[in-house]
Amino acid sequence: MDMKKRVSLELRHRSPTEVQELVVDNCRASEGKIEGITEEFSNLELLSLINVGLTSVSDFPKLDKLRKLELSDNRISGGLEVLAERLVNLTNLDLSGNKFKDISTLEPLKKLPHLKSLDLFNCEVTNLADYRESIFKLLPQLTYLDGYDIEDCEASDSDGEGDGIEDEDEEEGESEDFEEEEEEDEEDVVAEDDDDDSGDDEDGEVNGDVDSEDDDEDEEDEDDDEDSSPAKGEKRKRDPEDEDDD
Structure with missing residues (x-):
């Protein structure tokens, strides 16, 4: 042709x-x-x-x-x-x-x-x-x-076009920025994990206080029940009404 x-x-x-x-x-x-x-x-x-x-x-x-x-x-x-x-x-x-x-x-x-x-x-x-x-x-x-x-x-090939060196510098700069962003993200994640752990500790302390108060109340109830019941070896006093019935 x-x-x-x-x-x-x-x-x-x-x-x-x-x-x-x-x-x-x-x-x-x-x-x-x-x-x-x-x-x-x-x-x-x-x-x-x-x-x-x-x-x-x-x-x-x-x-x-x-x-x-x-x-x-x-x-x-x-x-x-x-x-x-x-x-x-x-x-x-x-x-x-x-x-x-x-x-x-x-x-x-x-x-x-x-x-x-x-x-x-x-x-x-x-x-x-x-x-x-x-x-x-x-x-x-x-x-x-x-x-x-x-x-x-x-x-x-890119150098032959006259733009290769600049492109490589830009790519390196972008990769460095990307690595820095990744490091910052990892630091943020670690910081968040630390906050979560501290929160759990605080919750545990609060729950521990509440649980201890509940335990104290249970012990007081048990003491009341013991006081209302006769001690072992003692006879139960008869009420005057019981004597009338006899």
Whole structure:
């Protein structure tokens, strides 16, 4: 399928201004140039043109909001001035698998102030001596080259987007806050348990006092019953009425 037809299929039921991501990988570029992608894609943020047979980027439209551009596995060997002029907010550029031989062909990328990640895998330029040091010196705005920073630390997917470090800090902060909240909850639970125990003790003391009073009353009742009944070994006195009956 050619590129122009593929772009038309991607636009089914929507206008170019509604498109933020456009992927037309593995289609055919007529005469090695871009077709079907115009400045009407004014809100485009990601464009992927992997293995489409591009030999030139001279027909690239001006896309102010484009941040990520995938051009790997094509036959581009130069002409990057166009990208520097028309994609001013580009942050991620993948040129791996193209025909770049000299570091000087990459010099126009200095005009991309927001460029943070550049990939040149499988390009002849990577075989040059001091390749990485030379690229980082040429493009000081870069954070990652071929997926690694200047200290050879590998980039995560989120780092490649330029937001990974901040996200990790936020996640760590959130986890610390969560742990502090858990500790506070545990302290509250322990405090509540202590209050419950003290309440039980108070109830026990109150109940103990009441129980002791009840016991005293029972003992007094028993004493009254003992006083009203004759002691063992004593004769029961006869009432005068009993004598009259006799």
